[in-house]
Amino acid sequence: MINRSETIIEAKALAFSYPGGEAGSSPALSGINLSIHRGEYVALLGPNGSGKTTLLKLFNALLAPSDGEVRVEGISTVEEENIPRIRRTCGMIFQNPDNQLVATTVEEDIAFGLENLALPSAEIRQRVEDVARILGLEALLRQQPHLLSGGEKQRVAIAGVLAMQPGCILMDEPTAMLDPAGRRDVIDTVRRLNSEQGIAVVHVTHFPGEAAFADRVIILSQGCLIRQGTPQEILTDLNLLHDLGLQGTTAVELAALLREDGFLLPPKLLNSRELVNSLCSLELIS
């Protein structure tokens, strides 16, 4: 069993400035204190340029802090020799699946990271088979990645990360380039890995509907962590979201408009089903 009170990623007084930024320009991130726990699903929201992607890259040791520190399983991301272990622990999924598939078949692609670990080939084969089964990719193992749908490609990218037996998956807008079926596919997959395998997830998204599945929602603005809480607390706070140029789910936005019109709807409606049920229970038509 995983110990959900244990920290897997910890940021302390973390700051980062991109080199060559204009003098006096504000840092990409500053003063970030944050702990991600084992098995936790965290959604990261914020306007473009608020530092979400930068934070993921710091978690994964793709960037080193300008100030403060990041520890993954207690080890610092600045020590060169720690980096391979950190990247195994925190796998990254990017927006565009085409940029992260490297091999000519799905199974080679899933095995790519394992081969770099110089594992025995029997072990590699076993792990590829295991993750293919978990992610429903068995039938696709001999396929060429470029022939897959967008959702399937993202699932292959996730499989490559999962094969490394990570404690945490970092995802940077993993559904932005996908069609609706692909979006559902990826979200369902990640939620299942989180709940069944206890893998922590940090999910950067512009879609409040995707953040609704998280245990905790964190809002970044201009490089600072400005709010965190449950999806119900954060995603129904339209004043907060609108001030930052963000939106609530359609259900949250519509419920707010209807409350202005005098509909007596409960305060924390988050999704369309809850809104429909609440409206029906108002007995508008006698």
Add this chain to the structure above:
Amino acid sequence: MFIGTDKLTHTYMPGTPYATEALKEVTFSLQRGDFALIIGPSGSGKSTLIQHLNGLLKPTSGQVFFEDQTVGSDKKGLLLLRRRIGLVFQMPEDQFFSESVYDEVSFAPRNLGLGEDEIRSRVIDALEKVGLDAKQLQDRHPFQLSAGQKRLVAIAAVLSLNPEVFILDEPTSGLDPAGRKNLFNLLKMLNRTAGLTVIVSTHHLDDVAELADRVIVLQRGRLLMEGMTKDVFARRNELYDLGLALPEATEIMYGLAEKGLPVRTDIYNLAGARKEINKLRGRGKK
């Protein structure tokens, strides 16, 4: 017919084992001033179709029309065509190559052989149209801009050609809600006020659906549906089976209708849903 195709077929790598039929006998037409959406699962041929509309690809068979003329293959004709039909690719800012915003946006009009004064006025006009402050931004390096600003610069770089048809391939991916809203307001202005014919391929219908006059649905290179937005979106179950999704506001209306409330389901945005739900109360009081 203003712009459209007749039995347009496109095969990638014909005559090889890798031959893929990306479009199969696609026929549709639009009137001048239409706002059209092209939707379909990943790999359905949307991007291929779009590239035909501005003469970037040659049909394997069939034809593309513009102003009742067949789009031919002579170079001069194609150059003229591409001035009048502007195309914004997916993630267009990935293709920036200039050192300043001004150079980026002036590239196309400069290639038209215009005088420096005319070029300058085109650049300023295009930047103003997309809502960017030309004075403040024209000397900046494109990479110093936010993601939303970059996208707008890329769009201005095409608008500087003063096109009559404006085609965008998945224009909102990676934009935050404020960026998406800006972009849709711009498209609305270009279509409703400036009279441009606008064609958008997208997976995200939530904001754009209410603007569309017509919808084209592709699946595996075939045209599956084509018609008025209302008529296409009424075929909800078929769209579902394709893995597509209607706007969330529409889903809420269907949810209410399924619970027996007398509401219209041809509603595509928040304002429409608010109005329709308010009507329920009126009926209740009678």
